[in-house]
Amino acid sequence: MINMFLKAALILVILTYKVDLHPFTKTGKMLGAEKSWIGEKKAAAPMWKGSAYYPVLPPSLNLPESQRILASDINKDLFRPERNRRPVPDLMKSILLPPTSPPKTSSATSASRPVDMLCHLDRIYVRVLKSLFNNPNAWQYLKVGTCAVNQATDTHYYFLYYLDSCNVKRQENENEVIYSNTLRYEPESTELVARELPFSVSLECHYSKHHRSYQVGFMPQVAAETILWRLETGLSLTPVDVSWKPLASGRSYVIGQPVYFEAKALWIQKGKRLYLNNCYISSSAIDSMPKHTVLNNYGCMIESKKSAQTKFHVSDENNTLRFSVGALVFKDMMSQSAANKVMFIHCEMALGPEKPTPSSKSCWYNVDTKRWSELYGDDSVCACCDTSCPAPEPSVPMTPVTSNPWELDRLDQPGLEAILPEENMDMFELYGFRK
Known part of the structure; x- marks a missing residue:
């Protein structure tokens, strides 16, 4: 019996010397790393923190921050809790993994557009080319609703006002809230002939009422889209x-x-x-x-x-x-x-x-x-x-x-x-x- 215990102890000592319980050296290189892992064609680069091993994680999903949708696309029942298990519906897959939309491109150079408008969350921003006018004092006769030009550069006149000002009109439907106004140019002249013709441009800001959020704590951001309208009397x-x-x-x-x-x-x-x-x-x-x-x-x-x-x-x-x-x-x-x-x-x-x-x-x-x-x-x-x-x-x-x-x-x-x-x-x- 004693001989059997001695043989078992000897075998345990031999195995202890043959198996390295800490396969990483002080330099962080894994012993035998030049060999392939089982089931892989090429050894993956391991990651570590101290002596603890961390596997390489797959890349995160490239999901949008949010997605604008119509009222008809709201599917509350699709996400209602249910008993037991069932396959994930295709509609739910398309919602959870939406396709990535390509970035929007504009064919016209913004500096050459006659009128630009940006719609922000609580204000509007309108820019008008100065080259549209012959009169150096044209800004006096240019208004958005009841609001006058409040900034100018060598090339443009600017309007920056809160969304609910300038006698704006608000309306909504099941999908959007719409704020509309009009840019008007009405020059005054005491001469026999007019040097320039008046014109008006319709301005609208559209705000989507429904979003799908893919980020915790998401606040909808209003896209700063440029809206170009043709002058009525050009x-x-x-x-x-x-x-x-x-x-x-x-x-x-x-x-x-x-x-x-x-x-x-x-x-x-x-x-x-x-x-x-x-x-x-x-x-x-x-x-x-x-x-x-x-x-x-x-x-x-x-x-x-x-x-x-x-x-x-x-x-x-x-x-x-x-x-x-x-x-x-x-x-x-x-x-x-x-x-x-x-x-x-x-x-x-x-x-x-x-x-x-x-x-x-x-x-x-x-x-x-x-x-x-x-x-x-x-x-x-x-x-x-x-x-x-x-x-x-x-x-x-x-x-x-x-x-x-x-x-x-x-x-x-x-x-x-x-x-x-x-x-x-x-x-x-x-x-x-x-x-």
Whole structure:
């Protein structure tokens, strides 16, 4: 019996020396780490804290902080406690493991947008491009609801107000709470002509009422989304003087002298240019007879063949198109007793490519060279002006615009003939005057 106990003790001592109870050395390297773990192709790097072993954990799930949902997507019964076990429904899997949405991208550069708006949890932030305005004091006539501009930089006007201010309107449905307001520009002018046209932009902030939260203690964050709205009145056609400034009150034109006009788009996309498709002159602000065509055929100024004063003039800005027309009057107006004759010009405008084409061009007939000339591009695009030019693509919007009225001085004004240049005397013969 004693021999058996001695043999058992000897075996225990031998095993104690063969088995290392602490497989890590002082340097932290695991003895035999160059060998593979059972069932793995390659040894995994172990982690430790002191002498205690910690296995490598799998990466955490990439879940969103929250997810906006509709009222119809609320599934309270799906998460109600039940007895026994059952497979996890597919709908519950889609809720617990939602797909990750790709980040939103914007095609337009924020610095070039005419109006930007950010909706925060308790306030709104509106930014307006200064380049939309000709008036350096435009901020005085720019408001969001009842609130005025409260900050400005070299490039933008800013509004930053609490959400429930500025005479905002609040409404809600089963999915959202909506706050709406209007950005308005209403310039005041005591002059005969308007330098700029008023416009308004609708502003809305939408707040989701229902969220799925994937984080403990989550507070819904309002996404700072940019909302871009088209200006309601973005095109203007203004009679101007020879310096391209709107006519001052009391100013008028005289038969035989050029009448100057400036067509303008308040905002234009990069790579685009403003064009005129057709224009005609009438004595009424509405489409009425008689009318005299000045420009047609998608940018051909046909009146320039009859008057050297009718032509396009260069402008440094793609959103501005300048031209002049030799002043004329309708025959039935010559016998009218009114001291001044009121006239209007009506044009169809379009935003086309920066490089002119036969469908989008600004051509006039140069009486010196006896050929058609294009204002900014190759004269070859004007070759169709004597025939028929192709129409622009259907996707190009065409907007009719009527100018402010302008006045012609009375035709029987004493001494009128003496102030006109000699080369314009043929205009008098055209309308029954004597040289």
